[in-house]
Amino acid sequence: MARRREEEDEDEDEALESVERVFEGRAVPGWREQVTLRALAVSALLGAMFSVIVMKLNLTTGIIPSLNVSAGLLGFFLLTSWTKLLDKAGVASVRPFTRQENTVVQTCVVACSGIAFSGGFGSYMFAMSERISEQSGETLDEHNIKNPGLGWMIGFLFIVSFLGLFSVVPLRKIMIIDYKLIYPSGTATAHLINSFHTPQGAKLAKRQVKTLGKFFAGSFTWGFFQWFYTAGEGCGFMAFPTMGLEAYRQKFFFDFSATYVGVGMICPYLVNASVLLGGVVSWGIMWPLIDQKKGDWYPANLKPSSLRGIVGYRVFVSIALILGDGLYNFLKVMTKTVSALVVQVRRMMSEPTLPISDMAFQTADDTFDDKRRTELFLKDQIPNTLALGAYAVIAVVSVATVPHIFHQLRWYHVAVSYVIAPVLAFCNAYGCGLTDWSLATTYGKLAIFTVGAWAGASEGGIIAGLAACGVMIGIVSTASDLTQDFKTGYMTLASPRSMFVSQVIGTAMGCVIAPSVFWLFYNAFRDIGMPGSEYPSPNALVYRNMAILGVQGLGSLPRHCPDLCIAFFVAAIAINLARDLAGPRAAAYIPLPMAMAIPFYLGPYFGIDMCIGSLVRLAWDRLDPARAKAFAPPVASGLICGDGIWTLPQSVLALAGVKPPICMKFLSRSANVEVDAFLRGKKH
Numbered sequence: 001m002a003r004r005r006e007e008e009d010e011d012e013d014e015a016l017e018s019v020e021r022v023f024e025g026r027a028v029p030g031w032r033e034q035v036t037l038r039a040l041a042v043s044a045l046l047g048a049m050f051s052v053i054v055m056k057l058n059l060t061t062g063i064i065p066s067l068n069v070s071a072g073l074l075g076f077f078l079l080t081s082w083t084k085l086l087d088k089a090g091v092a093s094v095r096p097f098t099r100q101e102n103t104v105v106q107t108c109v110v111a112c113s114g115i116a117f118s119g120g121f122g123s124y125m126f127a128m129s130e131r132i133s134e135q136s137g138e139t140l141d142e143h144n145i146k147n148p149g150l151g152w153m154i155g156f157l158f159i160v161s162f163l164g165l166f167s168v169v170p171l172r173k174i175m176i177i178d179y180k181l182i183y184p185s186g187t188a189t190a191h192l193i194n195s196f197h198t199p200q201g202a203k204l205a206k207r208q209v210k211t212l213g214k215f216f217a218g219s220f221t222w223g224f225f226q227w228f229y230t231a232g233e234g235c236g237f238m239a240f241p242t243m244g245l246e247a248y249r250q251k252f253f254f255d256f257s258a259t260y261v262g263v264g265m266i267c268p269y270l271v272n273a274s275v276l277l278g279g280v281v282s283w284g285i286m287w288p289l290i291d292q293k294k295g296d297w298y299p300a301n302l303k304p305s306s307l308r309g310i311v312g313y314r315v316f317v318s319i320a321l322i323l324g325d326g327l328y329n330f331l332k333v334m335t336k337t338v339s340a341l342v343v344q345v346r347r348m349m350s351e352p353t354l355p356i357s358d359m360a361f362q363t364a365d366d367t368f369d370d371k372r373r374t375e376l377f378l379k380d381q382i383p384n385t386l387a388l389g390a391y392a393v394i395a396v397v398s399v400a401t402v403p404h405i406f407h408q409l410r411w412y413h414v415a416v417s418y419v420i421a422p423v424l425a426f427c428n429a430y431g432c433g434l435t436d437w438s439l440a441t442t443y444g445k446l447a448i449f450t451v452g453a454w455a456g457a458s459e460g461g462i463i464a465g466l467a468a469c470g471v472m473i474g475i476v477s478t479a480s481d482l483t484q485d486f487k488t489g490y491m492t493l494a495s496p497r498s499m500f501v502s503q504v505i506g507t508a509m510g511c512v513i514a515p516s517v518f519w520l521f522y523n524a525f526r527d528i529g530m531p532g533s534e535y536p537s538p539n540a541l542v543y544r545n546m547a548i549l550g551v552q553g554l555g556s557l558p559r560h561c562p563d564l565c566i567a568f569f570v571a572a573i574a575i576n577l578a579r580d581l582a583g584p585r586a587a588a589y590i591p592l593p594m595a596m597a598i599p600f601y602l603g604p605y606f607g608i609d610m611c612i613g614s615l616v617r618l619a620w621d622r623l624d625p626a627r628a629k630a631f632a633p634p635v636a637s638g639l640i641c642g643d644g645i646w647t648l649p650q651s652v653l654a655l656a657g658v659k660p661p662i663c664m665k666f667l668s669r670s671a672n673v674e675v676d677a678f679l680r681g682k683k684h
Contacts, residue, residue: 019194020372020493023099031380031495034100035502042078043105043502046071047112047509051517053644054113056259058122059521059528059535061598061606063275065266068110068189070212070637075105076196077209099197103494106189107485108506111478115510118477119157121518122537124444124469127544128462131529132537136307136544143408143460148522152405153515159398159405160471161507164478166394167422168429169387169500175483176490177374179340181433183487190491204630212634212641219258219642226256227650229664238534241666248666250283251603260606262639264613265632270588271595272610278596279604287314297559304531307545311531312558314601315545320565321597322542324572326442332580333431333439340434377490380497391422398471406467408460413451417471424472425479432480433487440477444469445546452550461551466543478507524651538602572597 050067057064079097119125126132128146168175175181195201230236237256241248264272290313294300302309307316395418402414424443432438452465482503489499527533529540557565572593579587599607613636620628667675 018368019491020369022198023194023493026098028376028493029095029098029100031498031501033095034098034104034494034498035505036095036101036104038079038082039075039101039104039502040108040505042075042082043108043112043506044509044513046074046078046105046109047506048513048517049641049645050109050113051116051510051513052647053640054116055121055514055517055521056535056644056647057263058117058539059537061260061602062122062539063263063267063598063606063610064117065263065636065640066185067113067637067640068106068185069192069633070641071109071113072102072106072189072192072196073205073208073212073634073637075109076102076193076205079105080202099193099492100489100494100498102193102196103190103489103492104498104502106193107488107499108502108509110485111481111503111506112510112513114477114481115157115161115507116514116517118161118440118473119153119510119514119518120466120470120473120543121514123441123539123543124448124466124473125153126529126537126540127547128466129529129540132540132544135311135529135531135541136548143458144462146406146463148518150515150519153518154511156402156405156470157474157511157515158508159394159401160474161478161511162504163391163394163398163418163421164425164475165482165500165503165507166387166391167425167475168479168482169382170384171426171429172382172483172486172496173378175429175433176486177377179430179433181430181483181487182436183433183484184436186484186487187491189484190488193488193492208631208634211631212638215635215638216642216645219262219639220646221642222256222258223643223646223650227646227653228660229662231660231663232665233532235660235663235665237664239666245666245668250288251279251599251605252283252608253605254608254612255605257606257609258639258643260609261613261616262636262643264610265617265636265639267610267614269614269618270592272607272614274591274593274595275599275607276604276611277591279599279607281596282314282317282600283604286317308558313561313564315541316549316557316561316565317568318597318600319542319546319549320569321572321593321600323445323546324569325576325593325597326439326445328573328576329437330439330442332576333434333437334427336434337427337431341430373490373493376493377496380495382497382500402467402471406463408455408462408464409451409467410455410464413454413464413468414471417447417451417468418475421472421475425476428476429480429483433483438477438480440473440480443476444473447472448543448546449550452547455551457551462544462547465547465550469543478503520651520655521647524654536602538598542601 050071053067054064079101083097120127126148130145130147133145196205226237230238239248240253240256242254243252247253287310290297290310294310298309298312304311306312395415398418399411399414403409403411428439428443447468448465450465451468452461455461455464482500485499485503486496488494489496521535522528525533525535528535529537575590575593579590579592582590617628617632620632
């Protein structure tokens, strides 16, 4: 009797801990019922909206927060509203909205908006343009210039963005079931979607959506209000010298950006603090000191944008920090990946039976959730022959066509990239499962240096390196994204086939939507990519100069610039090493070199915005931690989405030639006296 009671207690405890017990009575729809027309329609709408947001972030600072929570939340809201409206209209054949369909929407949206980042519109692709080349101070060379064009950008993305999906499909069982990799972002997204589809979670989701809507409307209205005061260069709230005019000249000011206040609420405190610290070290200390060396370290009569002057120090020291941080994390993740693989292989070889059959993946230690999820995950499989065959076909087509888009890139450069890419895609997907850290941009930078040096400066090595970077990022990034989605689908009982199909459809959407959004920005804002403009695209100049370094070396840098670069490269490695050796508590107070590098060129003003967002989140966490945990992400998402979507009507107004009516500018007292005297003189 006592034993039976113990067993009943164990069953109750398991039911409380089990997610799938909650959904046990609900039938799991087939993969075709998960990828519905309504899900794809909502995905296209949200994918376009998120692409605008990612594009704006790309072209301002390049810091992109995770938008998975917003995608899952808005997908839940829109499809719930859709089904309710049809119910009220008397349409009885409406299919119930399931968590699997919610997962399809989230996957499709993130795949679509992910192309806005991996497509390189704020980095390698825009770096090829004449506008960015002029800022690098190069002699105009047609071999190393390729200006944006909607047709070739869409074609290039279609060629390179699908290979990563097919390269990782044969490894899905090993990654998710056999190795049981964590994929923190994919797991967190799955927990979120699962919670939405419980009665209590649905109520909370409705309140979260309502909160997001309020802050979306407020942020959009604030962006519209600010527009009225921006009728000239240096006008508007974004040029408000909140800390004084001298601080403003050194880029220390709050620019009233709802976007970066929202980003600050989502990003970890350490990221925001690191960005601000980087701004203080560079614009508060280093650049004023180097500016005093004008005429000694570099000529005094250079153009303000010349890389032979102070801008060269800003750009190349930033690059040194980025490369040092990237190299360290590359070696760290690769070491973890190799050691974990060795452990897994030894464990498999020591087992009495190899996991060949589907049932061999289940062990006595598996919980009810594990068994249920494994059963469904192994049900709808994607034939490996299809995946490998598709990879081979697309690779052959790509080897034949990419050199026609970039004549500087030879067919053998592309062929070698596609031989190496599956290995790097596996490493990135595996490392992402262990650490949640995608090294796609690091692999891209390696391609810049290797292919650029291989091609040579006289044969267009700069464009060849940047194009090879795009090929590598396109493959490696989508591979890790798909494995994250497989993990999310595994935990929500979404079919691997529906995950793959929705990822393919979302990627196809992104290959059209993302270049179109960039083309809208490029034509609406004529000064895009220029220093001091609303959209300076700092990463484009960084990537361009990486390509120049790859083919020309360090010889053309200003005096003492190579020494500073080496010092900061070593410092980035040392800081990362200190973080890993110090332990978790101490590491929370050691800055991140990658985050520090961003304001070295751009300035610390957006770091001030992000730190204000951090302070709001910190105060909220202290006063009401439960409410902050539930509602801070929707508030931040509303701020980001509203300000980001305002860019669309702003672009339309710019294309229509409608200009703001007012210029709000701030002058010193002496400058104001001169302006008043001038105006009085004109009246007389």
